Amino acid sequence: MKLYNYFRSSASFRVRIALELKGLPYEYLPVHLVKGEHKQPGYGAVSPSGLVPTLVNDSGEHLGQSLAIMEYLDETHPRPPLLPADPVGRAKVRALAQLVACEIHPLNNLRVLKYLVRELKLDEERKNAWYRHWVREGLELYERELAQLPSSTYSFGDTPTLADCCLVPQIFNGMRFNTSFDGLTRTMAAYEACMKHPAFQQAQPSSCPDNEA
Amino acid sequence: MKLYNYFRSSASFRVRIALELKGLPYEYLPVHLVKGEHKQPGYGAVSPSGLVPTLVNDSGEHLGQSLAIMEYLDETHPRPPLLPADPVGRAKVRALAQLVACEIHPLNNLRVLKYLVRELKLDEERKNAWYRHWVREGLELYERELAQLPSSTYSFGDTPTLADCCLVPQIFNGMRFNTSFDGLTRTMAAYEACMKHPAFQQAQPSSCPDNEA
Incomplete structure (x- = not known):
């Protein structure tokens, strides 16, 4: 998996924690928000809405929004769980x-x-x-x-x-x-x-x- | 189930749609946000954070945050689904x-x-x-x-x-x-x-x- 993200982005940080909790290796691809790299055409091909983070899974699907990404990780890699069972x-x-x-x-x-x-x-x-x-x-x-x-x-x-x-x-x-x-x-x-x-x-x-x- | 909500609240409206899509009956309990009823002590007993909507399930559990409530409804009443299967x-x-x-x-x-x-x-x-x-x-x-x-x-x-x-x-x-x-x-x-x-x-x-x- 690849994670387009930015060290100081709070939403990026959430996803990094989830990946680490589950012990999932990933390629770290920095997008410098303060320099506006998320608004460059190249990043538009990664994320239509130009938002960070974007997770690219092993099938090449691009997934946005940190909460949705974390739920995806929890559904596809259930151990350890990020949500209770009930x-x-x-x-x-x-x-x-x-x-x-x-x-x-x-x-x-x-x-x-x-x-x-x-x-x-x-x-x-x-x-x-x-x-x-x-x-x-x-x-x-x-x-x-x-x-x-x-x-x-x-x-x-x-x-x-x-x-x-x-x-x-x-x-x-x-x-x-x-x-x-x-x-x-x-x-x-x-x-x-x-x-x-x-x-x-x-x-x-x-x-x-x-x-x- | 009971839903504490307000007709014009966008987050309340989301949950009402989900309840209607699933055909679930509920008691409508209005909380007048513009009059500040969500900040009254009585509502504090319903929702510690004083936010609308709050769903009270049939066991008396109080659930907040519209997205979390809709996911709960989807998990407990799966038909028709609000999310795809994959x-x-x-x-x-x-x-x-x-x-x-x-x-x-x-x-x-x-x-x-x-x-x-x-x-x-x-x-x-x-x-x-x-x-x-x-x-x-x-x-x-x-x-x-x-x-x-x-x-x-x-x-x-x-x-x-x-x-x-x-x-x-x-x-x-x-x-x-x-x-x-x-x-x-x-x-x-x-x-x-x-x-x-x-x-x-x-x-x-x-x-x-x-x-x-």
Whole structure:
């Protein structure tokens, strides 16, 4: 398999974690988002919508959208599972993942930040306040959801799930913008547990070949 | 089953379509978002994160996030299916659904529009321009993805899928803000096909008991 991705892209990071958790080797193909490489004609042939990440499977099928890619990996390589076995558990893990992927991250991706600066003329400080606002507000919702669940090592249960694959990149992004994580006890405990796991370490931006830090 | 929802909420509309497609009866429990009923303590007991929709299943489990709820319905009531049988087809349908649910809709939900007005002091015209920008840009990506697929009645294949459950509410929202749909040939053909289907008609805002139009 091949993964078109970018070291700092949160959605790319999610898929890298899933690949590492399942022990699946892949070819890392960097797409430099800040340089606009995803908008070049060459990348249009990889992804019609020009979005990152794109997974190319061994049959040459191109698959987009990080949550869809992770579900695909879980269906085609079921061990270890990224979702519980029972439908209610699966729904709860997916809801946590989507709390990040549908409520937090979309507000803070690169094209939105560009719109804030170019079209709405926000200065750096107000742009960063926007960023932190949505991360903090979203993670407070995440914390409230975790508070309803039995205690566990990771977000849901004692093995990493799709929820953790989404949470960890979001925490990384929040850190870059100095978001406060105060009081997010269970959320940050799940994050800390993940960061002790080799799959999350291997997938993190600083381990990527295109890392610039 | 019970569904806490709001006639005009796009995420609620998605789940209503899925319930109608599967012919599942449910109790409709309205939560008036514009009046802030989702922030009242009573609703906090329904949904810790205070988000709409929430499905309560027959065992009393509370499930949030529209995509997760629809996957749950598909797993527990498989006929008719909302996803193809093969993993690549499933990944493609999920990616289309997420193109709406992760790239378009989050930018235009009520709390974001409120932030634009209250914090960023955008006037009505600039707020509406923001709205239309993300709907139009996102649907152009959707159209490009459809253009890569074999011709079909709906977004993917000749029966409605999770992708259509997300697309139709997004088109409704775009219409409310006078978004241009020019040139979105396949996307709008899928929308038109859906609107001839009784499940989509039954689920639409004007058919809801809390409809105010």
